[in-house]
Amino acid sequence: MIDIRNVHKSFSGFQALNDVSLQIAEGELVALLGPSGSGKTSLLRILAGLEFADSGQVLFDGGDATTVGARDRKVGFVFQHYALFRHMTVFDNVAFGLSVRRGRDRISRADIADRVHYLLTMVQLGGLAARYPSQLSGGQRQRVALARALAIQPRLLLLDEPFGALDARVRKELRRWLRNLHDELKITGVFVTHDQEEALDVADRVVVMNQGRIEQVGTPTEIYDSPATPFVYQFLGNVNALECRIRDGLAEIGSLTLPASAYSGVQDAAGIAFVRPHDLFLSRPGSGSGAPAEVRHVSILGPLVRVELLLDGQTVEAEISRQRHAELAIEVGQTLLLWPRQARFFLRDSWQGTSFNDPERMLEHDI
Amino acid sequence: MRTSPLRDSTPVRLALIILALSVLGLFLVAPLLVVFGEALARGVDAYVAALADPETQFSIRLTVIVAMITVPLDLVIGVSIAWCVAKFDFRGKSLLTTLIDLPFSVSPVIAGLIYVLVFGLHGWLGPILQAHDIHIIFALPGIVLATLFVTFPFIARELIPLMEQQGTEDEEAAVVLGASGWQIFRRVTLPNVKWGLLYGVLLCNARAMGEFGAVSVVSGHIRGRTTTMPLQVEILYDDYNFVAAFAVASVLALLALVTLAVRSVFEWRYARELAAEGRA
Numbered sequence: 001m002i003d004i005r006n007v008h009k010s011f012s013g014f015q016a017l018n019d020v021s022l023q024i025a026e027g028e029l030v031a032l033l034g035p036s037g038s039g040k041t042s043l044l045r046i047l048a049g050l051e052f053a054d055s056g057q058v059l060f061d062g063g064d065a066t067t068v069g070a071r072d073r074k075v076g077f078v079f080q081h082y083a084l085f086r087h088m089t090v091f092d093n094v095a096f097g098l099s100v101r102r103g104r105d106r107i108s109r110a111d112i113a114d115r116v117h118y119l120l121t122m123v124q125l126g127g128l129a130a131r132y133p134s135q136l137s138g139g140q141r142q143r144v145a146l147a148r149a150l151a152i153q154p155r156l157l158l159l160d161e162p163f164g165a166l167d168a169r170v171r172k173e174l175r176r177w178l179r180n181l182h183d184e185l186k187i188t189g190v191f192v193t194h195d196q197e198e199a200l201d202v203a204d205r206v207v208v209m210n211q212g213r214i215e216q217v218g219t220p221t222e223i224y225d226s227p228a229t230p231f232v233y234q235f236l237g238n239v240n241a242l243e244c245r246i247r248d249g250l251a252e253i254g255s256l257t258l259p260a261s262a263y264s265g266v267q268d269a270a271g272i273a274f275v276r277p278h279d280l281f282l283s284r285p286g287s288g289s290g291a292p293a294e295v296r297h298v299s300i301l302g303p304l305v306r307v308e309l310l311l312d313g314q315t316v317e318a319e320i321s322r323q324r325h326a327e328l329a330i331e332v333g334q335t336l337l338l339w340p341r342q343a344r345f346f347l348r349d350s351w352q353g354t355s356f357n358d359p360e361r362m363l364e365h366d367i
Numbered sequence: 368m369r370t371s372p373l374r375d376s377t378p379v380r381l382a383l384i385i386l387a388l389s390v391l392g393l394f395l396v397a398p399l400l401v402v403f404g405e406a407l408a409r410g411v412d413a414y415v416a417a418l419a420d421p422e423t424q425f426s427i428r429l430t431v432i433v434a435m436i437t438v439p440l441d442l443v444i445g446v447s448i449a450w451c452v453a454k455f456d457f458r459g460k461s462l463l464t465t466l467i468d469l470p471f472s473v474s475p476v477i478a479g480l481i482y483v484l485v486f487g488l489h490g491w492l493g494p495i496l497q498a499h500d501i502h503i504i505f506a507l508p509g510i511v512l513a514t515l516f517v518t519f520p521f522i523a524r525e526l527i528p529l530m531e532q533q534g535t536e537d538e539e540a541a542v543v544l545g546a547s548g549w550q551i552f553r554r555v556t557l558p559n560v561k562w563g564l565l566y567g568v569l570l571c572n573a574r575a576m577g578e579f580g581a582v583s584v585v586s587g588h589i590r591g592r593t594t595t596m597p598l599q600v601e602i603l604y605d606d607y608n609f610v611a612a613f614a615v616a617s618v619l620a621l622l623a624l625v626t627l628a629v630r631s632v633f634e635w636r637y638a639r640e641l642a643a644e645g646r647a
Contacts, residue, residue, distance in 0.1 A: 049543075050539055050542075050543070069542075070539070070542045070543045071542050071543075071545055071546070071547070073543075074545075077539070077540065077543040079536050079539070081536065083537050085537060085541075085554075085555055085558075086559070087559065087561075088558075096541065096544050096546070096554075097544030097545055097546075100544065100545055100547070100554075101545065102547075148540075148544070149543075149544075151544075152544055152545060
């Protein structure tokens with residue numbers, strides 16, 4: 001188990017990590033998700049022993065590893081640009097971590113060869129042992145880097161933007177493959193990404209980071225369905241951020257009034273309402289509840305239709321099915337009623353949020 | 368023909384090419400031809416005899432000895448400096464990089480004079496050295512020191528940009544895999560810069576063998592004892608022994624040509640390796 005306790009790190013005045021605490025269970029695959037400059041890579045490098053925390057502790061299986069250097073940590077690290085040794089063959093790259101062992105830990109050539117061939121077979125590069133990195137595709141290099149990191153039987157595998165430099169198709173394929181490999185090997189892994197889809201797709205648990213702090217830790221479902229902070233809302237997936245007033249337990253988004261009972265003590269304050277486009281229910285005037293909004297633009301995205309509406313001066317995006325689109329016979333300029341099945345409100349400059357769920361509407365899944 | 372917005376008109380291009388070629392011809396190729404022409408003016412026998420002269424033979428030996436001492440030292444110094452500057456951040460780094468350029472900006476004669484002032488008979492350390500019967504100025508150690516001063520930037524200057532461009536990721540990958548500092552240096556850093564390093568050594572060697580100014584000041588021109596090849600050329604020329612002077616000069620010129628040829632081969636190989644990495 002990895003235990004990160006109150007880690008601070010700054011680089012010449014820039015606070016990269018600000019009081020970060022996180023526990024990673026044995027065999028877990030964790031994604032550090034955040035925009036650039038959020039501190040995710042610094043945290044990864046501190047775990048690798050390539051950087052050291054200014055204060056705070058890092059424990060590996062209960063033992064203090066805070067000041068242990070990278071050489072003695074026994075972690076596998078896959079660099080964003082792979083950092084393969086360009087003058088060595090694939091075989092020598094993978095063998096490197098074993099061949100540098102001296103003294104008691106020395107491994108015989110035959111054992112090294114066995115292990116390297118086993119690893120290369122595992123990453124499906126069996127026939128390419130004699131090639132040089134320059135003769136491989138991006139996806140193949142990535143897998144060599146992974147085999148090289150796994151060769152030393154690390155107790156923790158760290159991956160820095162593992163799919164960042166690959167094209168979309170290879171990325172998706174490799175993502176599946178990494179997930180399967182992880183399930184097979186049961187190795188504890190941490191990877192850094194700025195791609196929310198990647199994090200939600202691959203990881204057991206997602207750590208959302210922003211400005212050197214952890215915003216939220218949770219399973220992909222938890223993170224997506226109940227974001228804890230406005231930042232997480234905006235970073236994960238498409239969302240409407242609407243200005244609202246919060247008055248005595250009610251949130252007013254223009255003419256749309258929703259209950260926000262947690263704020264019953266708030267008399268009058270500025271807030272933000274977050275509504276996902278697919279949580280917006282559209283209906284013809286007179287046939288349901290909601291606030292009137294004018295259709296500004298309609299675009300068809302495969303099975304979905306994105307409708308841009310104007311709700312009392314604020315632009316709102318709704319996503320509905322093709323079928324619903326046909327039923328409503330939507331035209332630009334038309335007025336429709338808008339009702340959110342789910343929304344979450346935050347007071348301006350506050351981390352606390354409260355949500356609104358309409359259980360009745362939740363049943364009307366139109367997508 | 369493909370046209371490009373950056374392409375100059377044909378007459379302009381032609382004029383520039385002619386200008387460049389004539390400057391090269393006038394200032395580089397013609398003198399080189401003169402050197403070989405004069406050296407062989409009285410036939411091959413005279414040329415061989417001139418090179419066989421004991422004093423000339425000695426100057427060739429001395430030059431080789433000086434290069435054999437200075438180049439390995441330059442190699443160690445240059446690689447250490449480049450490693451420091453390119454892979455680490457520390458206080459005074461910019462001062463160090465400025466100091467590396469000092470030999471390029473100072474006249475070699477000054478470099479020689481500095482050593483005379485420090486180690487010479489009337490210099491700071493002169494009396495102490497005299498008392499212990501240690502000869503630096505007007506002897507081999509002085510020549511080596513002066514040559515070192517002039518040549519030590521070559522390898523570092525060649526390596527620093529290369530190492531900086533390559534960054535430290537490869538080294539980080541190696542340390543995470545459990546390699547020691549020496550293993551990282553020998554198995555990762557050094558192979559990554561080998562062509563640049565060889566090229567730097569070559570340049571350094573050419574300069575070490577060809578240095579005149581600094582060596583001239585510290586050597587004292589003692590015939591058969593402290594004359595390197597460039598000094599020997601001067602002495603022979605002053606003696607109106609043109610064939611011998613140009614014969615020795617032709618050996619130095621050949622060295623330069625070989626350096627250029629090997630350099631071209633390196634650059635060609637090196638460019639291929641860089642291109643193969645797909646980093647362009």
